[in-house]
Every structure is written in C-alpha cells, then in structure tokens.
Amino acid sequence: xxxxxxxxxxxxxxxxxxxxxxxxxxxxxxxxxxxxxxxxxxxxxxxxxxxxxxxxxxxxxxxxxxxxxxxxxxxxxxxxxxxxxxxxxxxxxxxxxxxxxxxxxxxxxxxxxxxxxxxxxxxxxxxxxxxxxxxxxxxxxxxxxxxxxxxxxxxxxxxxxxxxxxxxxxxxxxxxxxxxxxxxxxxxxxxxxxxxxxxxxxxxxxxxxxxxxxxxxxxxxxxxxxxxxxxxxxxxxxxxxxxxxxxxxxxxxxxxxxxxxxxxxxxxxxxxxxxxxxxxxxxxxxxxxxxxxxxxxxxxxxxxxxxxxxxxxxxxxxxxxxxxxxxxxxxxxxxxxxxxxxxxxxxxxxxxxxxxxxxxxxxxxxxxxxxxxxxxxxxxxxxxxxxxxxxxxxxxxxxxxxxxxxxxxxxxxxxxxxxxxxxxxxxxxxxxxxxxxxxxxxxxxxxxxxxxxxxxxxxxxxxxxxxxxxxxxxxxxxxxxxxxxxxxxxxxxxxxxxxxxxxxxxxxxxxxxxxxxxxxxxxxxxxxxxxxxxxxxxxxxxxxxxxxxxxxxxxxxxxxxxxxxxxxxxxxxxxxxxxxxxxxxxxxxxxxxxxxxxxxxxxxxxxxxxxxxx
Numbered sequence: 153x154x155x156x157x158x159x160x161x162x163x164x165x166x167x168x169x170x171x172x173x174x175x176x177x178x179x180x181x182x183x184x185x186x187x188x189x190x191x192x193x194x195x196x197x198x199x200x201x202x203x204x205x206x207x208x209x210x211x212x213x214x215x216x217x218x219x220x221x222x223x224x225x226x227x228x229x230x231x232x233x234x235x236x237x238x239x240x241x242x243x244x245x246x247x248x249x250x251x252x253x254x255x256x257x258x259x260x261x262x263x264x265x266x267x268x269x270x271x272x273x274x275x276x277x278x279x280x281x282x283x284x285x286x287x288x289x290x291x292x293x294x295x296x297x298x299x300x301x302x303x304x305x306x307x308x309x310x311x312x313x314x315x316x317x318x319x320x321x322x323x324x325x326x327x328x329x330x331x332x333x334x335x336x337x338x339x340x341x342x343x344x345x346x347x348x349x350x351x352x353x354x355x356x357x358x359x360x361x362x363x364x365x366x367x368x369x370x371x372x373x374x375x376x377x378x379x380x381x382x383x384x385x386x387x388x389x390x391x392x393x394x395x396x397x398x399x400x401x402x403x404x405x406x407x408x409x410x411x412x413x414x415x416x417x418x419x420x421x422x423x424x425x426x427x428x429x430x431x432x433x434x435x436x437x438x439x440x441x442x443x444x445x446x447x448x449x450x451x452x453x454x455x456x457x458x459x460x461x462x463x464x465x466x467x468x469x470x471x472x473x474x475x476x477x478x479x480x481x482x483x484x485x486x487x488x489x490x491x492x493x494x495x496x497x498x499x500x501x502x503x504x505x506x507x508x509x510x511x512x513x514x515x516x517x518x519x520x521x522x523x524x525x526x527x528x529x530x531x532x533x534x535x536x537x538x539x540x541x542x543x544x545x546x547x548x549x550x551x552x553x554x555x556x557x558x559x560x561x562x563x564x565x566x567x568x569x570x571x572x573x574x575x576x577x578x579x580x581x582x583x584x585x586x587x588x589x590x591x592x593x594x595x596x597x598x599x600x601x602x603x604x605x606x607x608x609x610x611x612x613x614x615x616x617x618x619x620x621x622x623x624x625x626x627x628x629x630x631x632x633x634x635x636x637x638x639x640x641x642x643x644x645x646x647x648x649x650x651x652x653x654x655x656x657x658x659x660x661x662x663x664x665x666x667x668x669x670x671x672x673x674x675x676x677x678x679x680x681x682x683x684x685x686x687x688x689x690x691x692x693x694x695x696x697x698x699x700x701x702x703x704x705x706x707x708x709x710x711x712x713x714x715x716x717x718x719x720x721x722x723x724x725x726x727x728x729x730x731x732x733x734x735x736x737x738x739x740x741x742x743x744x745x746x747x748x749x750x751x752x753x754x755x756x757x758x759x760x761x762x763x764x765x766x
Contacts, residue, residue, distance in 0.1 A: 187266075191259040192310060195252050199311040202248035203318045207460075208241020211326060214456030221452035252311055260306040267299045270492060277496035293372050294491050298484035305481035323460045330456055331449050337439030338461045344426040345465070351419050353479070360412040365483055367405030371398075427465040436461045497562060503579035506571030506586055509536050509666035509697050511557065515566035518552060526552045527563070528720040534697050536666070541702040541711035541728075543741060548717040550701045551591075554669050557699065558587045570667065584608070588660035589669040594652045601630055601645055602637040604655055608663040616662060624658035626651060670700040705745050714738060 185192070215234045220226060271294070320342065327335040351357075425431060440454040511534035519525040526549045534540050542550050555561060556568050559575050567574045570586055578586075588608070596604050605620055606612045617637065621627040629651055630637055639645035647655065660668060702708045709728050716724040716731070716738045724731055724738045731738040 185263070188259055188263055188306075191255060191262075192306070195256045195259065196310050196314055198248045198252035198255065199314045200318050202245045202252060203311075203315045204322055205241045205244035205248065207319060207322055207326075208245070209238040210323075210459050211456070212238025212241070214459050217455040218452045221455075249311070253307070256307040256310065260303050263302060263306050264299050267302065267488060268295060271295055271299070271488065274492045274494070274496075278494045291491075293368070294487050297368075298487050301480050301484035304477035309477045309481075320464045323464055327457060327460060330453050331443070334436070334439050334443055334449065334454075334457050338432075338436055338457055338464060340435050341426045341432050341461075341465055345423050348419050348423050348426075352416060357412075357415055358479070360408065360415055361479060362483065363408040364405075364412050365487075367401070367408045370401040371405055429462055429465075432461045432465050433458065497559060497580075498576070499579060500577050503582060504573045504577040505582065506573045506578060508571040509586060510534070510571060511667060511697055511699070512569045513553075513556070513566070514569070516553075516556065516563045516568060517565035518556065518561060518563045525564075526720050527556075530566070530720075530722060532715060532722065532725075534667075534699055536697050537695065538712040539698040539700065539710065540713045540715060541700055541708050542715050542717065543702055543708060543738070544717035545741075549720040550717055551671055552720075553717070554589070554671055554699055554701060557667065557669050558589045559583055584665075585663075586665055587667045587669065588663045588665035589671070590653065590656045590660050591671040592653075594649070594656045596641045596647070596652055596655060598640065598642045600638050600640055601633065601655065604641060605658045605662055607659055612662055617658075620658040620662035621655075623661050624654040626654035626658055629654075666695070667697045668699075670698065703745060705742065708742070708745075716741065 212234045216231060216238075219230055219234065324335060324339070327338065436454075436457050440449070440457060443449045444451060444454065513530050513532040516527055516530040516532075517525055518527040530553065532540075542553065544550055552561075556563060557570075557575075559568075559580075562576060567576075569575065570578065570583075575583060597607070602614065602617050603610075605617050609616070614637070618627060621630055621637075629647075630639075633639035634644045641647070657670075700707065700711070702711065708714060711728060713725065714728050714731055715722055718737065724734070724736055726734075728742075732742060
C-alpha cells in the first residue's frame with residue numbers, strides 16, 4: 153500500500169455515531185458470566201446439600217412426635233437414631249450452607265472485578281467523543297451501582313432459589329408418605345403465593361421498575377452536575393434554577409417510585425398474608441381437623457404437617473425476593489451490556505505510518521444524528537509550521553471540527569489525513585504520538601502535578617516536566633503549592649480553571665506532538681498570562697502544525713491563516729489582514745469581538761479601586 157493509495161479519499165462513508173448499543177455486538181449475560189459457571193454450579197450443589205440436610209431436624213421432630221405419641225411401648229433405639237440424624241443434619245446444613253455462602257461471596261467479588269475491568273477496557277476503546285454526550289452520573293451509576301447490583305444474584309439468589317424448590321419438593325415427598333390428602337391441603341398457601349408471582353413480572357411492572365432505575369440515574373446526574381458547577385452557580389445566581397432542576401428529577405423519581413409501589417403493594421401484601429405462619433397453620437389445622445374428626449388419620453400424623461407446612465412456605469417467601477434480585481440484576485447487566493456494546497473506533501489491521509505532519513480535510517461531513525449535519529463539505533489544509541485560527545459564531549461547528557483531528561469521531565463522509573495518511577489507517581498509539589490537544593473542559597487526575605503533566609510521557613525526567621511547565625507559565629504557581637510538583641490534585645493542590653488549563657497545556661507541550669489542537673486553551677487565563685502563553689506557543693510555530701479555536705482578537709491576529717465557519721461550512725479563509733481588507737463576514741466578526749473587548753475594558757476601568765470614592 154503506497155502513500156498515494158492512503159491519501160486517496162474514501163468512496164464509502166462512515167455512518168454517524170450511534171449511541172445505542174448493538175445487542176448483537178455486545179456480550180450476552182451468559183457470555184459475561186460463562187467463566188464463572190463452574191463456581192456458580194458449586195454454590196448451587198452445596199446449597200442443595202445444605203437445604204436437604206436442613207430438613208433433617210424438622211423431620212426428626214416429626215418422627216420423634218409420631219414415635220412418642222404412637223400407642224404401645226416407645227422404641228428407644230428408634231428415638232435415639234432420630235435424634236442423632238436430626239443433630240447431624242443440622243451440622244451438615246451449617247457446614248454446607250456456610251461453604252456455599254463463602255464461595256458465593258468470593259465468586260461475587262471476582263465477577264464484580266471482572267465486570268469493572270470489562271467496562272474500563274471497553275470505555276478505553278470507545279470514541280472519546282462518546283463521553284461528551286453522556287451524563288457523568290449515569291455512567292458512574294453503571295460502573296458503580298449497576299455492577300454492585302449483581303451481588304445478590306451471585307451471592308444470595310442461587311441459594312434462595314434452590315431452597316425455594318428443593319426444600320418444598322423433599323418435604324412434599326415425605327408428607328405424601330404420611331397422608332396425601334392433607335399434603336394437598338397444605339399446598340394451598342404455596343399455590344396461592346406462586347399464582348401471585350407472575351403478576352409481579354407483567355410488562356407494566358417491568359416498565360415501572362425501568363422508570364424507577366432511570367429516575368435514580370437522573371437524580372445522580374443532577375447531583376453530580378450541581379456539585380461540579382456549584383461555584384459558577386453561586387457566582388451567577390443560578391442556584392434556584394439548578395435546584396429546580398434537581399427537584400424536577402426528584403419529583404420524577406418520586407412519581408415513578410409511587411407508581412411502582414402502587415402496582416406491587418397489593419401483590420406483595422397478598423403474598424405475605426398467604427405465606428404467613430398464622431395462615432399456614434390455619435389451613436393445616438382446618439384440613440387436619442376435618443380428617444381427624446372423620447377418622448381419616450391419626451392425631452400423631454398431624455404434627456409433621458404443622459412443622460413442615462411452615463417449612464414449605466418460608467423458602468417460597470424468599471422466592472419473591474430472589475425474583476426481585478434477579479430482575480434488578482437483569483436490568484443492571486442490561487445497562488452494563490449497553491456500555492460494553494458501544495462500537496469502538498475501528499483499528500486498522502495493518503497500521504500505516506504518517507509521512508510528515510501536514511493535515512488535510514477533504515469534503516468532510518459529519519453529524520451526530522442521521523440527517524442532521526454539523527459539518528458540511530469542509531476542505532481545509534493545515535501546513536506544518538503554521539497556526540490556523542478557527543473562528544465563527546457559537547454553534548458553527550468549530551469544536552466538532554477540531555475533535556476530528558484527534559479522532560474523537562470519524563467523519564460520516566470524506567477524509568481527514570495526516571502526513572498523507574487517512575486517520576482511519578493510523579493506529580491509536582501512532583495518532584496520539586502525532587496529535588496533542590487541549591480543550592476548555594479540562595480534566596486532571598487525582599495524582600501529583602508532575603504525574604498530570606507527564607501523563608502522555610510517563611517516563612519523562614523531571615527537568616522535561618519543569619520545562620513544559622515553564623512554557624505553559626504555570627511553573628511559579630506550582631512552586632507555591634505545599635509540595636510543589638509532588639502536590640496531589642484534589643488533596644493539597646487546588647487550582648483555578650486557568651491554572652488547570654495551563655497544566656493541560658504543559659502536558660500537551662511535553663508530549664511534543666507535531667500537531668497541536670487548542671480549543672480556547674487559555675480562555676480562563678488573565679490577559680497577562682495569555683500573552684505569555686501565546687509567546688511560548690510562538691516559539692513552537694516553526695516545528696508544529698497548530699489549529700486553535702480563537703475568539704480573542706490578539707490570538708486571531710497572530711495566526712497565519714484564519715478560517716471562518718458558519719453553520720458547518722467554510723465561508724472565508726485567508727490571512728487576517730487579507731480577510732479584513734475584504735470587509736466580509738470575518739471583518740464583521742472581528743469588529744464585534746473588538747467591540748466586546750472594548751466594552752469589557754471600559755467596565756473594568758470604571759470599577760472603583762480600594763480607597764476611591766464610589
């Protein structure tokens with residue numbers, strides 16, 4: 153494959169990013185759990201043995217009562233055998249149930265760890281732009297709460313379901329050997345409870361539970377957004393508005409919760425009544441009394457039914473909780489699968505190597521949704537050693553365009569090439585060695601300042617980190633921190649928005665990538681700092697291809713080329729002086745920006761200083 157072949161525009165187009173998970177592409181629930189089936193089988197087998205052994209004490213009491221109440225002399229050997237078997241059964245039950253529970257909890261730890269590793273690995277492969285369209289709280293819920301929701305299904309539900317089926321079955325076999333008629337009567341509470349279970353799993357009930365989960369996600373997101381933006385909210389008096397947004401999320405959750413409870417309350421109450429000990433005893437006593445008075449059974453034979461009748465219903469009562477846990481786990485795993493099923497950006501089977509760092513966009517079109525294009529036919533060349541300023545009104549597609557260079561998304565039509573190679577033919581490692589980026593929305597890790605700067609070059613020496621910090625004009629501020637470069641972000645290092653941006657800029661400069669993408673990377677900096685950073689960037693212009701989204705006139709004036717975007721299309725391009733001379737759209741944009749700066753300057757000049765009269 154030649155460079156010419158790689159540079160040729162692709163005839164096919166890439167479909168727009170689809171956030172909906174492809175169920176066929178994502179792993180199934182059984183696929184996620186397949187490595188753990190042997191462990192789950194061991195949990196179930198041990199629980200079966202423990203559940204059956206747990207019947208021994210009840211059977212022993214029943215047999216002991218029949219032996220002692222039967223007419224004639226008492227068989228003492230039989231009595232001791234029954235007592236011994238009952239005690240042994242209790243010991244076996246404790247041993248095997250404890251083993252089942254222990255293995256289940258260990259297995260649950262492994263499953264949760266594997267799920268979180270799958271999520272971390274999957275999230276590491278999805279398009280970076282996918283995160284910008286996701287609420288932090290909802291994604292955190294998947295990684296945190298939804299993974300934890302699997303715990304009951306792994307550690308508890310197998311044992312509860314096994315007991316719910318095995319214990320009644322074994323008890324029924326024993327009771328049938330005593331009196332089949334009273335056995336059927338004893339089954340009445342169980343049959344009534346089982347008949348109510350499907351009512352808990354109707355489409356309406358499932359939809360209400362899904363609405364409940366969605367409401368929890370919205371609350372989590374609104375809380376995260378409120379906490380992250382609390383300073384801005386208070387500064388600009390938006391607390392009431394944000395609080396109303398939170399209250400709206402809470403009201404929506406309360407509404408879904410009330411609907412879910414209203415739908416389940418009657419069913420749950422009915423199950424509790426029919427499975428309650430008083431109701432079971434009443435059914436057995438009524439049936440037993442009828443048979444005793446008719447001479448159909450001996451009085452001693454009633455005792456096992458009174459004991460095991462309660463044993464029949466207790467596991468079935470747990471069955472309802474088991475189904476609840478299964479439904480919660482099913483919904484949680486479904487949301488985990490949705491995240492895991494997000495299609496990653498395809499990696500080339502045979503990655504190419506870029507020849508140089510000339511960037512070219514050819515007839516680039518892109519839309520987040522089908523039929524709604526954000527970029528329309530963009531043709532643009534970024535020459536090495538030049539600065540290109542991207543300008544335009546809000547919503548013109550500037551941020552979307554610059555995010556195509558680090559391949560946050562692939563264009564839906566056309567191509568973006570680097571050194572003559574389509575970005576889709578470059579491996580991710582090669583691409584991020586060639587392209588660095590700094591955006592307005594800065595995210596720093598909870599690590600030392602030095603580690604944050606050296607994120608892209610983890611083995612960089614300390615002198616290189618300091619040089620990058622000096623270029624980004626953040627070195628002096630770092631030295632003021634309690635432990636300097638060893639201060640940890642979020643612990644003993646509190647940085648302003650502008651300072652965080654300069655840390656991010658230092659990170660990009662240390663990476664020394666030949667292509668640098670800046671999305672108003674100094675938007676939070678004061679004018680003096682911004683000028684210093686611009687001077688530092690000017691020293692790099694001879695070696696780097698720089699694309700910057702610019703709003704400030706000074707940044708625009710220092711660019712080699714200005715590209716004016718409107719509604720996703722390039723309407724003007726050229727040197728700043730040339731575009732001003734044309735007196736077109738860029739000239740109007742320039743004048744508007746200059747006027748805005750002048751207004752802000754006048755405002756600041758009119759603010760009284762300390763000691764001056766107001």
